Amino acid sequence: MSQKPFWQTKTLSQMSSEEWESLCDGCGRCCIYILHNEETGDVFETDVGCKLFDPKTRRCRDYKNRSARVPDCVRLTPQNAKSLHWLPETCAYRRLANGKKLKKWHPLISGDPNSVVAAGIAVSPHLISENDIDDNLLESRITKER
Ligand code: SF4
C-alpha cells in the first residue's frame, strides 16, 4: 500500500519548515505588483517585479532577509494563507488552505521544477524591476486580470 504524501495528510500548521517551503511552486506571482480595483474587487497583474525578485530564477535574491529589506513583503503563514485573496488561485498555500488539491503540474507531483513554466503559470522572465519604473506608470504595465 502506498503512503500518502505529506500535503494530503498534514494541515499547513503540521508541516515541517522543509515541507512548507517545498509547497512553493516557484511561480513568482506573489512577487509582482498587482493592482486592485476597490470598487469592483478586480485584481490585475503587472509585469513589474519586486526589487529583490530575480525573474530568471523566479526566486527572491535575499529570501532570508526579505522582511527587513522589503517591509511590504507579506510573509505567508498557515494562519493567513486562506485570507490572502490576492494570491493566485494556483498558489499551493492558498489551495491547501481552502481544502483544494495541488494542481497536476505542481513540481511536488510532476517531479520537475520546470513544470510550472510548461503549464504557463510562472511569471515572465522579462519582468521589469520596480526600481526601473515610476509608481504612476504601474497601470500601464497591467498584463492580465487575475
Ligand atoms: S504564489 Fe504561492 S506558489 Fe507562487 S511563488 Fe508565491 S508562494 Fe510560491
Ligand code: SF4
Ligand atoms: S522581498 Fe522577496 S519574497 Fe518578498 S516580494 Fe520581494 S522578491 Fe518576493
